[in-house]
Amino acid sequence: MTRTLVVVGYGMVGHRLAQAMRDRDVNGAWRIEVLAEEPRPAYDRVALSSYVDTWNADDLTLPDIDGVHVRLGETALEIDREKREIITSRGERVHYDALVLATGSTPFVPPVPGRDLPGCFVYRTIEDLDAIRAAVEKADRPGRRAGMVLGGGLLGLEAANALRGMGLSPHVVELAPRLMPIQVDEGGAGLLKNLVQKLDLTVHTGTSAEVIERDGGRMIVKLTSGVELDVDVVVFSAGIRPRDDLARRMGLATGARGGVVVDEGCRTDDENIYAIGECACIDGMVYGLVAPGYAMAEVVADRLLGGTATFPGADTSTKLKLLGVDVASFGDAHGATEGALEVVFNDAVAGTYAKVVVSDDAKTLLGGILVGDASAYTMLRPMVGRAISGDPAALIAPAGTDVAMGSLPDDAQVCSCNAVTKATIKGAIAGGCADVPGLKSCTKAGTTCGSCVPMLKQLLAEAGVEQSKALCEHFEYSRAELFEIIRGTGIRTFSELIAKHGKGLGCDLCKPAVASILASLGNGHVLDGEQASLQDTNDHFLANLQRNGTYSVVPRIPGGEITPDKLMVIAEVARDFGLYTKITGGQRIDLFGATVDQLPHIWRRLVDAGMESGHAYGKALRTVKSCVGTTWCRYGVQDSVAMAIQLELRYRGLRSPHKLKSAVSGCARECAEARGKDFGVIATEHGWNLYVGGNGGFKPRHADLLVSDVDSETLVRLIDRFLMFYIRTADRLQRTAAWIEAMEGGLDHLREVIVDDSLGICAELEAAMERHVGTYADEWRGVLEDPEKLARFTSFVNAPGTPDPTITFREERGQRVPVQLGIPEVLSR
Amino acid sequence: MTATTTSVVFPLARLQPNRGAAVLLPGEIQVAVFRTHDDQVFALSNIDPFARAAVMSRGIVGDRGGVPVAVSPMHKNAFDLRTGVCVDDPDVSLEVYPVRVDAGMVMVGAP
Ligand code: SRM
Ligand SMILES: Cc1cc2nc3c(=O)[nH]c(=O)nc-3n(C[C@H](O)[C@H](O)[C@H](O)COP(=O)(O)OP(=O)(O)OC[C@H]3O[C@@H](n4cnc5c(N)ncnc54)[C@H](O)[C@@H]3O)c2cc1C
Ligand code: SF4
Ligand code: FES
Numbered sequence: 001m002t003r004t005l006v007v008v009g010y011g012m013v014g015h016r017l018a019q020a021m022r023d024r025d026v027n028g029a030w031r032i033e034v035l036a037e038e039p040r041p042a043y044d045r046v047a048l049s050s051y052v053d054t055w056n057a058d059d060l061t062l063p064d065i066d067g068v069h070v071r072l073g074e075t076a077l078e079i080d081r082e083k084r085e086i087i088t089s090r091g092e093r094v095h096y097d098a099l100v101l102a103t104g105s106t107p108f109v110p111p112v113p114g115r116d117l118p119g120c121f122v123y124r125t126i127e128d129l130d131a132i133r134a135a136v137e138k139a140d141r142p143g144r145r146a147g148m149v150l151g152g153g154l155l156g157l158e159a160a161n162a163l164r165g166m167g168l169s170p171h172v173v174e175l176a177p178r179l180m181p182i183q184v185d186e187g188g189a190g191l192l193k194n195l196v197q198k199l200d201l202t203v204h205t206g207t208s209a210e211v212i213e214r215d216g217g218r219m220i221v222k223l224t225s226g227v228e229l230d231v232d233v234v235v236f237s238a239g240i241r242p243r244d245d246l247a248r249r250m251g252l253a254t255g256a257r258g259g260v261v262v263d264e265g266c267r268t269d270d271e272n273i274y275a276i277g278e279c280a281c282i283d284g285m286v287y288g289l290v291a292p293g294y295a296m297a298e299v300v301a302d303r304l305l306g307g308t309a310t311f312p313g314a315d316t317s318t319k320l321k322l323l324g325v326d327v328a329s330f331g332d333a334h335g336a337t338e339g340a341l342e343v344v345f346n347d348a349v350a351g352t353y354a355k356v357v358v359s360d361d362a363k364t365l366l367g368g369i370l371v372g373d374a375s376a377y378t379m380l381r382p383m384v385g386r387a388i389s390g391d392p393a394a395l396i397a398p399a400g401t402d403v404a405m406g407s408l409p410d411d412a413q414v415c416s417c418n419a420v421t422k423a424t425i426k427g428a429i430a431g432g433c434a435d436v437p438g439l440k441s442c443t444k445a446g447t448t449c450g451s452c453v454p455m456l457k458q459l460l461a462e463a464g465v466e467q468s469k470a471l472c473e474h475f476e477y478s479r480a481e482l483f484e485i486i487r488g489t490g491i492r493t494f495s496e497l498i499a500k501h502g503k504g505l506g507c508d509l510c511k512p513a514v515a516s517i518l519a520s521l522g523n524g525h526v527l528d529g530e531q532a533s534l535q536d537t538n539d540h541f542l543a544n545l546q547r548n549g550t551y552s553v554v555p556r557i558p559g560g561e562i563t564p565d566k567l568m569v570i571a572e573v574a575r576d577f578g579l580y581t582k583i584t585g586g587q588r589i590d591l592f593g594a595t596v597d598q599l600p601h602i603w604r605r606l607v608d609a610g611m612e613s614g615h616a617y618g619k620a621l622r623t624v625k626s627c628v629g630t631t632w633c634r635y636g637v638q639d640s641v642a643m644a645i646q647l648e649l650r651y652r653g654l655r656s657p658h659k660l661k662s663a664v665s666g667c668a669r670e671c672a673e674a675r676g677k678d679f680g681v682i683a684t685e686h687g688w689n690l691y692v693g694g695n696g697g698f699k700p701r702h703a704d705l706l707v708s709d710v711d712s713e714t715l716v717r718l719i720d721r722f723l724m725f726y727i728r729t730a731d732r733l734q735r736t737a738a739w740i741e742a743m744e745g746g747l748d749h750l751r752e753v754i755v756d757d758s759l760g761i762c763a764e765l766e767a768a769m770e771r772h773v774g775t776y777a778d779e780w781r782g783v784l785e786d787p788e789k790l791a792r793f794t795s796f797v798n799a800p801g802t803p804d805p806t807i808t809f810r811e812e813r814g815q816r817v818p819v820q821l822g823i824p825e826v827l828s829r
Numbered sequence: 830m831t832a833t834t835t836s837v838v839f840p841l842a843r844l845q846p847n848r849g850a851a852v853l854l855p856g857e858i859q860v861a862v863f864r865t866h867d868d869q870v871f872a873l874s875n876i877d878p879f880a881r882a883a884v885m886s887r888g889i890v891g892d893r894g895g896v897p898v899a900v901s902p903m904h905k906n907a908f909d910l911r912t913g914v915c916v917d918d919p920d921v922s923l924e925v926y927p928v929r930v931d932a933g934m935v936m937v938g939a940p
Contacts, residue, residue, distance in 0.1 A: 507891035537902030549882035
């Protein structure tokens with residue numbers, strides 16, 4: 001006989017239970033019915049704050065579970081224990097054989113007068129965030145808008161950061177004398193305060209809100225300290241309370257500080273009713289973290305299937321997920337264990353604080369706190385309760401955190417959220433998991449708070465499978481993450497960026513990538529100040545390096561259209577400087593064999609004749625090829641030349657993760673080969689078709705149709721969005737085709753984002769492109785006008801006029817070509 | 830290095846931090862002189878031994894695993910600024926030239 005399991009609450013823990021049941025109940029002994037108060041399927045609440053990055057709830061949604069009947073938007077109102085029936089908000093009666101309460105908790109709102117005013121919010125659900133966003137958007141007033149978060153704990157700081165992401169200046173008000181009082185000690189909190197203040201958070205500790213009043217569209221919050229804050233929204237984040245009201249009403253026992261009392265098998269005093277997650281009180285404890293909830297879900301699944309599992313206890317380690325501010329607290333962070341010893345490194349200059357707590361004989365690690373640099377966290381957390389070899393100070397000594405994963409015993413938990421041991425992960429790698437996503441799907445490790453992901457990477461690396469999105473050894477971020485850091489923090493120099501978010505001095509991978517990001521954000525001339533030192537040789541000399549150390553010169557010829565006069569100037573320059581001349585595959589002309597010191601002289605002539613850089617040297621827009629179109633061609637249906645020129649002039653100088661190419665064809669015969677381009681345009685009777693993600697080269701790929709029959713204005717707007725979205729989110733040297741392929745949801749997702757504006761970012765993308773178009777200036781002209789930049793174009797600093805003696809030419813088919821530089825000293829390998 | 834072997838002198842200001850420049854020593858010897866972020870100077874042969882082109886001075890300066898390096902712009906081989914040894918292939922190295930800074934002037938010597 002199939003029995004019915006009813007789960008009340010479809011949060012993270014309810015979802016985990018349903019999943020565990022479906023995975024383990026191979027005989028189909030249980031039918032599963034879920035009552036979900038929220039209007040949407042279960043989602044990743046731990047990652048709630050990331051919702052403000054994309055405003056796309058789908059990104060957070062947890063996987064669907066086959067064969068589980070979920071009643072969305074339906075609340076359990078009453079429970080009839082006699083009849084084993086639940087009365088729902090739709091008036092239905094649902095029978096159960098076993099009932100599991102997974103009702104989570106509700107934010108605690110302290111009784112401050114005015115707390116019910118419009119403009120006051122809590123921070124728990126997607127709907128809460130939508131409501132905050134709506135209020136923020138409504139609040140339009142001059143000057144920077146502000147928000148107040150009441151509560152300076154982990155969640156309060158996350159909420160404040162989210163407000164910042166919405167463009168508000170956040171104030172954080174904490175009653176305790178320091179931030180994150182539960183996790184962090186005084187020493188760490190002092191530094192934490194400094195760090196978050198740099199993120200534009202204003203911190204008020206040791207005070208609380210006395211009264212909240214509304215004044216016009218604004219909120220005035222009076223603090224007990226006498227300070228008055230003038231803000232647009234107020235967010236309460238002052239702790240949570242278990243949702244145990246249903247249990248109370250049916251007469252089940254609840255704990256002193258709330259929570260449905262359960263035994264080690266998660267069963268309440270009614271043998272058919274269990275409670276798990278944040279609503280449960282187990283061993284006198286109510287856990288506000290997801291890992292213990294998951295463990296409880298597994299226990300109940302086991303019990304329902306006849307097992308005898310017991311709750312193993314839980315780890316309350318935490319790591320703050322704010323981008324750029326590292327805080328971690330694990331194990332016995334405050335040294336509460338008897339005789340515990342503390343070792344502290346407090347480096348005010350470097351902005352790091354590290355403490356480890358060890359047993360009285362200094363042989364066992366008990367816990368610790370890390371602020372400013374939490375890189376040691378992933379290593380130290382699984383070692384809690386284990387013997388340490390050598391001096392405990394070595395664990396946190398600056399630059400000394402060399403606790404290799406290898407030294408970690410196999411039974412140590414690597415992912416505490418999902419209770420996955422090192423052995424399990426090693427097994428999965430041996431079984432063929434070759435990357436982090438693979439490990440996530442086969443072990444669940446890393447799928448919750450994500451803080452163990454670095455360890456997963458390390459285990460992969462140790463098994464010889466290298467998988468890192470890190471840009472290079474100096475930055476552990478991907479290019480897209482770095483882009484957001486630079487955009488969000490306003491950092492505009494490489495040295496500041498690497499000091500705050502990287503390590504070491506930088507290299508030939510990260511420097512040009514950062515230079516490109518800075519250029520995409522419109523940071524002035526690419527050779528201004530420190531930026532010059534970041535550029536690859538091509539961008540440093542604004543020309544393409546050739547095999548013999550000379551450079552090539554490519555003036556822009558928009559759309560491939562050029563007047564005879566300009567052609568003559570190019571011809572004269574080529575003749576006068578003895579440059580090899582070739583028509584390129586991009587409908588323009590390449591002049592080869594220029595030495596560094598010749599470049600400014602060549603460009604002086606070209607610029608004077610009205611020409612400009614073609615950016616053949618940069619990861620930037622190259623050419624927009626055209627066919628002749630309606631002007632001449634008897635098949636043409638639109639003016640493809642005019643459109644190609646318009647597009648090339650609009651996007652010239654745009655720096656991007658990889659080069660960008662485009663073409664416009666005047667009809668479906670496609671003579672411009674637009675479908676071989678990153679964005680290609682083909683004329684139709686009614687307008688234009690836009691194709692994206694094409695390229696030739698190593699792995700040729702035809703572009704896919706994004707939209708059809710749009711007018712010129714819409715076309716340009718969509719390309720603006722497409723390019724800016726690409727620039728912000730692609731990896732280093734990832735062309736558009738690979739970018740779209742790697743995107744979750746692929747082309748459809750891309751269309752949703754840039755055509756339907758599903759993320760609500762299109763206005764911003766367009767504005768960013770307008771800024772680019774408005775600030776574009778020819779790079780070569782910029783060099784010619786600046787003596788300091790010009791001074792770099794010399795062969796030898798001590799002998800500026802002397803040509804490089806290694807460069808010699810011979811003649812071939814009437815033109816000069818390089819003499820090969822002899823047999824390389826070392827054969828190319 | 831003694832003053833007698835100094836064969837080239839130029840102002841430090843001609844070198845940008847974290848970048849190099851080429852100098853020509855007597856006998857058509859090309860040397861790449863690099864200035865690091867902390868204003869140290871290093872001098873190595875300007876000729877990339879893999880490509881034979883005189884381009885080392887135009888590479889990016891940074892570090893590989895803490896080793897200060899200059900990276901050839903040709904095929905991105907990195908060389909230890911202090912020893913000239915190629916980080917990717919320790920059998921290959923660039924000649925190291927004596928160099929120092931005095932009163933704002935960089936002095937490069939013959940080997
Ligand atoms: C000059 C030119 C060949 C020619 O004489 O026609 C050329 C020359 C170079 N191409 Fe190209 N490509 C040229 C058109 C193309 C085309 C055809 C086109 O654009 O219609 C393609 C295929 C289309 C495409 O890009 O999707 C093409 C695919 C490549 C690739 C492979 C890209 C890929 O995604 O696989 C590379 C390598 C790379 O960029 O990483 C490359 C790289 C290069 C570099 C930059 C190699 C290098 O690093 O030195 C060459 C430098 C030339 C120079 O010093 O000026 N070139 N290259 C063409 C210049 C076009 C222009 O006016 O800007
Ligand atoms: C912003 C934020 C960041 C967080 N960060 C972390 C973190 O980094 N690490 C960590 O471990 N934890 C974190 N947490 C806490 C974590 O999200 C919770 O511990 C976890 O979601 C608890 O899961 P749950 O299923 O017990 O409760 P919930 O996720 O709250 O789910 C309970 C569900 O039950 C529904 N419900 C309640 N009553 C009824 C009823 N009568 N009928 C039907 N449905 C009902 C509720 O609407 C809700 O959907 C964070 C929480 C927030 C809000
Ligand atoms: S694509 Fe069409 S309009 Fe353009 S040249 Fe070819 S046939 Fe003519
Ligand atoms: S520790 Fe949280 S996901 Fe692994």
